[in-house]
Amino acid sequence: MRLKQTIFATTLVLLLSASFAAHAASRSVTLELEGMYCPMCPVTIKTALDFADGVFETKVGRNPDEALIRYDDVKTSPAKLIEVVKKSGYGAHVKPPRAKP
Ligand SMILES: [Cu+2]
Secondary structure (H helix, E strand, O other): HHHHHHHHHHHHHHHHHHHHHHHEEEEEEEEEEEEEOOOHHHHHHHHHHHOOOEEEEEEEOOOOOEEEEEEEEEOOOOHHHHHHHHHHHOOOEOOHHHHHH
C-alpha cells in the first residue's frame, strides 16, 4: 500500500537526518526578545529562525519573551541568530546566565 511506503520512507529520512544531526556540534542558546506585540509575532520569529541555516529547533514564547534555539555551532552562532531576529523586525540579545544565589 502506498501510504505504508510513504510512512516507511519518511521514517527512514527522519532516522538518517537524526544520525547526521548527532555528528554536528549541537548547542542551545536562549535569546531575550524585544518588540513582540501580537499573537503572530512569535510565529514570525520562529519561522525566520526555523529557516535560518544551521538551526535544528526553535521554541518562541511570550512572558517571558524568549526564543530557545538548538543550533549547529559549525554553521551558525548566537550573533548570526540575533541578526536573523533583527531582520524579521525585532530586537534580541543573548539571555545572561542566571546569577547564583
Ligand atoms: Cu505581531
